[in-house]
Amino acid sequence: MSSNQPFVLRWGIISTGMIAAKFVGDILIDPSTRTVDDVVHKVVAVGSRDAIKAQEFINKFAQGDKSIKAHGTYEEVYVDKDVDAVYIGTPNTYHYQNSKDAILAKKHVLCEKPVTMNAVELKSLSTLAKENGVFFMEAMWTKFQPLSGALKKVLEDGRLGPPVSLHADLSLDFDIENLPTTHRILDPMLGGGALLDLGPYLMVWAIMTMYEHPDNKGEEPGHIATSMLRTSTTGVDASTTFVLTFNKTLQAQAILSCSITLPAVRPAGNIRFRNGNVVIHSPLYRPSAFTVEYFDKPGSGNVVDRTAKEFSYIGEGLYFQADEVARCIRDGKLESSEWGHDKSLLEMKVFDEVRI
Ligand SMILES: NC(=O)c1ccc[n+]([C@@H]2O[C@H](COP(=O)([O-])OP(=O)(O)OC[C@H]3O[C@@H](n4cnc5c(N)ncnc54)[C@H](OP(=O)(O)O)[C@@H]3O)[C@@H](O)[C@H]2O)c1
Secondary structure, eight states: EEEEOOOOEEEEEOOOSSHHHHHHHTTOOOOGTTTOOOOOEEEEEEEOSSSSHHHHHHHHHHHOOSSSSEEEHHHHHHHHOOOEEEEOOOOOGGGGHHHHHHHHTTTTEEESSSSSSSSSHHHHHHHHHTTOOOOOOOOOOOSSSSHHHHHHHHHHHSOOOOHHHHHHHHEOOGGGGGTTTTSTTOGGTTTHHHHHHHHHHHHHIIIIIIIIIIGGTTOOSEEEEEEEEEEEOOOEEEEEOOOEEOOOOEEEEEEEEEEESSSSOSOOOEEEEETTTEEOOOOOOOOOOEEEESSTTOOOOOOOEEEEOOOSSSSSHHHHHHHHHHHHHHOOOOOOOOSSSHHHHHHHHHHHHHHH
């Protein structure tokens, strides 16, 4: 293969649910539409607990491509010699076992958020992936959207100073009164509740704003405060609020909330500095824009310069994370430098503490 040909990553898809369908739809979009020419994605296998569902999924979301194999078990995907990387889109409580099985079969893994149910599971997978020499990443797609890269530049150019406060909310009304208690968002056996479903996006913003900030020097929050409201039917959390206090090097707080019984707050987030604000537009998992406001002098609150940066994507924007996976695998990396195991582990440690 000549060096100017794109690297082709061959994916095996685990499960045929809602997000797996969106992921496949996105990665099959021509990369040139997002000005990418170094990597290409190919779906070579789909695994379901039911082979008929796998074939129906291929017919519906992969244009019935006859070269894609429909497997009636996940295991057949793990051992499929044509598969380089596995995408896992099962409910939360299955992520650990599915990822473990794929890693042991020496497949690279991109696993949906939350990557595991707790920090212990994640540490074990992180070690296992390294021992088996395979790439492993949580599907934290927000981090790989161009908006996040643009925001990082604004946060780090120094004009706003260090962050002092982040208020972020991600709420989505799942109409839980009319959902069966076996639905993944309500069933504790599937890892239901607001925190595990929506909390990962709160964490990506806290991590981008505070944990990754150069002034933070990689310190984890020194204090976590939390409060939860539970559903009367299954006991999973309906609304959760938690505050991360970064008090070791930064002096900053992330005030984070999520709910499965309310619509989204607009705007979704506000990062506050002594020299201005960054307002994050909804939805928090794929913001369409952010607005930067600068004050005339530190602490005045008097905005003298306001700039909005807008972004639009073809499809859902789930392909940016897949491009990262392909580039890392091509380059022999076992972790992404953008969303490495340390960041998922911080997320898991915070969630463990929030649920105590
Ligand atoms: N990145 C995002 O934007 C995003 C959005 C929504 C959800 N997610 C994450 O993606 C995961 C799946 O969410 P989803 O909304 O796609 O769920 P879903 O529509 O219910 O699909 C889950 C799939 O997992 C498989 N599965 C295996 N064991 C299962 C069980 N015991 N019960 C139900 N399904 C089972 C099923 O596929 P087969 O029958 O084919 O085996 C099912 O279709 C969750 O971890 C969630 O947090 C991410």
